[in-house]
Amino acid sequence: MSDLTLAGPTLAEIQEARARVAKVARVTPMESSRFLAEVLGSPVHLKCENLQRTGSYKIRGAYNRLTQLSEDERSHGVVAASAGNHAQGVAFAARELGIPATIFMPVGVALPKLQATREYGADVVLSGHSVEQALRAAQEFADTTGAVFIPPFDHPDVIAGQGTVGLEILEQVPDVDTVIVPIGGGGLISGIASALAQTAAVTGKRVRVIGVQAVNAAPYAVSMKRGVRTDIEAQPTIADGIAVAKPGVLNFEIVRDTVDEVVTVGDDDTARAILVMLERAKLVVEAAGAVGVAAVLTEQVRDLGTTVIVLSGGNIDPLMMERVIGRGLSAAERYLKMRIGLPDRPGQLARVSEILADVNANVVEVLHTRHGRGLQISEVELELSVETRGPGHVDEVLQRLRDAGYAPDVDF
The missing domain is CATH 3.40.50.1100 (Rossmann fold)
Structure with missing residues (x-):
């Protein structure tokens, strides 16, 4: 294996880059995650590039x-x-x-x-x-x-710099079996995968590498299946940091030879992953940086052994975070929006509120209107936003309302 030849920077060049980069970049923490380990069934560690200076590996x-x-x-x-x-x-x-x-x-x-x-x-x-x-x-x-x-990803010097993340992973988790990496243009994953593959050629310990893209902007998923660099028409995604229409030229050549698999995740799953990082790991991670966690939560990846997930960045707009948290709660069925048609007479809102209180559902927002589409003149519509504890609790809330004669129209 020692005669492995890859496009892009050599292992020596990545090691030299590490000496340069050490002047400004931190060796970012490696945090274990018991919650994700239980989901995956094997040890999970988080490489916290969201805590890097400037908020990302870049x-x-x-x-x-x-x-x-x-x-x-x-x-x-x-x-x-x-x-x-x-x-x-x-x-x-x-x-x-x-x-x-x-x-x-x-x-x-x-x-x-x-x-x-x-x-x-x-x-x-x-x-x-x-x-x-x-x-x-x-x-x-x-x-x-x-x-x-200065290109964002398609240059040997840039790739070598990003590859220093791979060297740190090997030192921090020597028994690592799999590394999960977000992919945009491919600078980070090509650097990490190259560093891991070239190190394996010397040591004999191979590490599996899995890339993750947003489903609405996944040129690598298409390119890897076809075996050639393929452009796509990217659609909007909350993971804007990895929303690209085409792989980098040099990056794809490296990824094609070193990456085992590329999977995709949707925005709702990514929002849920951000929420999990906030609640379980106490880490602020931007959408692009959370797609690896989303891949684990959705069981897109399996049988990985000791796993490192790279959290590539933490630069999330506070306004976007507010929206994403709401989306994440909805995706986890912990935030229920529903509309209920009611007869227009006193006491109906109080009755619904009492039912929700009895099942320990927390009402976040209420809209009571006579102007809903399709309402009869003797009807009103109640729009409720309710915080719940998860899918089982949602079922309980809805069943109690139905037992009381209501017909909630649900919008998760």
């Missing part, structure tokens, strides 16, 4: 790439395009190295990400309404000014 690849620039290149500055984590990683790395940085971000980017990028010292330019449009503007800026374009 600082590793960005800093490693910038350290490789010549003095002449540094004098012209760097430029990048991103809606979040890559922007912050490049801005931070450029500040540390004294390099002028210009970051193109789409109009409408989340305010916390915009502010953080500016606070790291970058000149932020809002351009276009998508990351693709911002990327085109950044490339044009590079062509006209001589600034060095």
Whole structure:
């Protein structure tokens, strides 16, 4: 196995990147999860890149790439395009190295990400309404000014920097059998998988690697099945940090040779995973960083042995978090929305409230209206948002209402 040859950075180059990256990036914690271990049936550890400086692993690849620039290149500055984590990683790395940085971000980017990028010292330019449009503007800026374009994933130096996560995993969990990694363009998973595969060629201990994409933006899932790099039409997803339409060229070549499987998860499952991380692990994880947890919760992956899930980032907009928590509660059937038609006479709301109190369901919100669609003039509609303890409790609540003569229309 020692003659393994892969595209992209060598193991020595990843190890050299680690020495550089260590100047700015933390060795992030590895936390065990009893809850996920019970779901999976084997030990589970969480690699907490959500606790990394700038809130994600991106600082590793960005800093490693910038350290490789010549003095002449540094004098012209760097430029990048991103809606979040890559922007912050490049801005931070450029500040540390004294390099002028210009970051193109789409109009409408989340305010916390915009502010953080500016606070790291970058000149932020809002351009276009998508990351693709911002990327085109950044490339044009590079062509006209001589600034060095820093790609988010498709470059050997970037891949080597992200591969340092793999080296840390091997040191922190020596008996690891499987690593689960989110995939966007493929920078993180190609770096980790390359580091693991090349180390295995020396030690003989092979580690399985599973990638996870959002179902609405999963070009790697398609590409791996076809065996060729395939573009797709990405749809909206809460996991915007990994929402890409095509794999990176070099990244796909590495992933094709080193990754065992790519699975997909939906937004509801990802929202539930964020909620699980908040409640069970006390960790704030963005949607893109939680897809690996979602894959375990939905049993997309099985028989993995000792498992490490990479939590790739924690930069979630507070407003988005509020929405995601509500979605996660609904996905776990702990938040029940229902509409009930009632006769328009006194005491009906009190009667329904009494039934819910008797079964220990907590009413969060109530809307009482005479203007619902299809209501008779003698009817009203009660719209209720109720907090429950899970599927069994939901069934109990609904059955008690039905036993009392009501016909709740449920919207989870």
